[in-house]
Amino acid sequence: MDESVAALMRANLHLVFGERDAVRRTSAAESTYAEDVTFADEDGPITGREAVVERARALLDRVPPEFTFAEDGPIYGDGSRAALAWRFGPPGGAPVVRGLDIATIAAGRISALETLLLS
Numbered sequence: 001m002d003e004s005v006a007a008l009m010r011a012n013l014h015l016v017f018g019e020r021d022a023v024r025r026t027s028a029a030e031s032t033y034a035e036d037v038t039f040a041d042e043d044g045p046i047t048g049r050e051a052v053v054e055r056a057r058a059l060l061d062r063v064p065p066e067f068t069f070a071e072d073g074p075i076y077g078d079g080s081r082a083a084l085a086w087r088f089g090p091p092g093g094a095p096v097v098r099g100l101d102i103a104t105i106a107a108g109r110i111s112a113l114e115t116l117l118l119s
Contacts, residue, residue, distance in 0.1 A: 002077070009101065012101060052113075068090075085099070086099055
């Protein structure tokens with residue numbers, strides 16, 4: 001596994017989608033995503049780094065403050081594609097939701113990201 005790809009996947013999960021501080025979340029997004037990143041999840045597709053930051057904020061605003069993301073297995077991938085399973089919920093408790101992030105990497109940043117929720 002390319003460590004830079006693993007770092008991007010972890011930054012996406014923890015430093016963007018798991019970060020409640022808006023300034024830190026935006027700063028992490030600048031180094032994690034291409035400016036014109038595409039993102040798709042159950043709420044539909046969006047385009048642009050600012051839109052991804054807003055999607056993360058909206059998610060965190062509607063859940064209890066103690067909820068966190070945790071990696072739910074290894075990161076798979078190569079230099080251009082990667083996947084990371086995750087769980088979300090109270091620390092040490094049963095996850096409220098599980099998912100899988102699948103990313104395309106270009107020029108050292110995530111250029112496309114899809115989140116699949118696991119049932």
